[in-house]
Amino acid sequence: MSDVLAVADHRRGKLRDVSRELVTAGRALADDLGGKLHVAVIAGDVEAFADRLSLAGVDTVHTVDATAEFNHDLFAGATAALFEAVSPTALLVPNSVNGLDYAPAVANRLDLPLVADAVDLSYDGGLVATREMYGSKVETTVEVSEEPFAVTVRGGEWPAAEEPAEASIEPFDYEFDESASGARVQGYEEVGAGDVDIADAEFLVSVGRGIEEEENLELIEELVEVTGATLSSSRPIVDNGWLPKNRQVGQSGKQVTPDVYLAIGISGAVQHVAGMKGAETIIAVNTDPNAPVFDVADYGIVGDLFDVVPALVEEFA
Amino acid sequence: MKILVTVKEVAEAADDFEIEGTDIGERFLDYDLNEWDDYAVEAGVQLSEAYDDVEVVSATIGPERSEETIRMALAKGVDRAVRVWDDEIESAEPDVAAKTRLFAAVVAEEEPDLVLTGVQAADDGFGATGVSLADEIGFDWAAVVNSLDTDDDLSTAHVHRELEGGVEELTDVDLPAVLTIQTGVNEPRYASLRGIRQAQSKEIAEYGLDDLGLDADAVASPIARTEMYEPETESDATYFDGSADEQAAQLADVLRTEGVVSE
């Protein structure tokens, strides 16, 4: 006990960034606990992944050679088996879409308290985790009075571990019969192709739920017209079918890096910010002074888009 | 066939709010049906319209106040509802594991073939209840489902799981299963006047721990919220003040300086 077990995330042959962030978070927690950091890599080309995860701060990389791709029965089963073998105090899993698909099952199976989507962690005789609530308007501290425990970790909150080192790499035997799994991956599909690629745009005018009605989009389209910008949006606009999927900025849409990103009536949920924080200059228009979008903005207007946008159109008309 | 849809009443904070203790003051909170659950309800109701003999039952862990939200789900076509609550549950502030035990007891009672939950609750967003429940009750599952199709004999669900970066995973899941539903999977309907009227006479069964054959241990949670605060803003944003016209003029200047619009 007092070790940390962190499970890496990868997809279609690529280690995802959050895996190396998890190493940073896991090392810090292991230091607090006075234990070792174990990293598990399950499925895919585990040897290549293990090499890349052999980073400073990692004591052991456990490899589970199985299927080519993610399968949640494999991930849940292998993680639980490794947990029993390593018997750590903390299990860390990325709060990625695949993390959502197996971490809660592991926690349930092993009877571990689960703290989801942590943005900060420390240990002081017990786990102290920081999480957000109410659409990122507030932060909370939660304390866990039981050990061992499981935590899912938000991407982009810890710096990625970079420095190569010589971790010990240990294959871990786990028998898995994919055909017996009740959930079988049939393939993958890329979505969101289409006429424009918002990822190429220099100036994005991006609209969110603050626009209220489909008819009101005309207002934003006018602005796009007079400024020569490209139109993008947050998720609800696409969910409602008002704009095609290729316009969606965010975690499950596109990552964009324009010179200017003008966010109109967008709250700045973490999954949205994941897609636009790389913009050179971010400008936000929102009625709510506490909207989290202002945290990433360079310029802000606390105001009603139905007043500000027409005035802006006038400026360029 | 029976479909169980979990329906949470979530709180949304007003633009200006105050924190009292470890939560936002009650008077700054507005309650509504969780956005993700609205899509889950629609998915259940659409299945009941597409197949004969499908009953859709909603399940909520929540105080009496949440009946307003439950009525909304009933008005949208849910056939009847279960609400789980009592003083012990209230004081325990159930975590994912506790909610899993409560919903597992409801599942034992109702014996559904399919359970639909939302991906996450908008207020405290754990994104964990559905998959945890699936593991507990021995159902197969899929998380973050943004497309759902079923075989004619309802033995298998063909789903898309929405991964990051515009990639979807195509997965077949055997029923009985738990699916966590992502927004955009369908177009949730508005409750019709007729639906709202009918909802008044639909049943909302109430269960406490005793009724579910559980004791206080089942909801005891080792996770406690000890603090809530407004995050220190990392913002060094420059704010444009004045009237809308003045704000727009300053914004236009920035756009010109950045060189993204000519003139």
Ligand SMILES: Cc1cc2nc3c(=O)[nH]c(=O)nc-3n(C[C@H](O)[C@H](O)[C@H](O)COP(=O)(O)OP(=O)(O)OC[C@H]3O[C@@H](n4cnc5c(N)ncnc54)[C@H](O)[C@@H]3O)c2cc1C
């Ligand atoms: C797995 C997963 C993946 C996701 N992927 C994405 C993604 O790729 N992209 C994405 O965007 N979201 C994504 N989301 C959803 C995300 O969590 C939020 O729900 C979404 O980003 C909210 O969009 P919004 O800001 O437009 O709406 P809201 O959060 O409802 O915000 C609307 C904003 O408009 C403001 N407003 C209202 N009226 C006015 C007015 N008159 N003038 C000015 N401002 C006004 C309000 O103050 C509010 O801040 C994902 C969620 C999950 C769980």
Ligand SMILES: Nc1ncnc2c1ncn2[C@@H]1O[C@H](COP(=O)(O)O)[C@@H](O)[C@H]1O
């Ligand atoms: N108290 C509750 N009552 C009803 N459903 C809930 C409750 N808590 C969670 N759920 C369901 O589980 C999903 C995920 O919630 P969470 O794991 O809390 O983010 C929600 O979308 C709901 O469908």
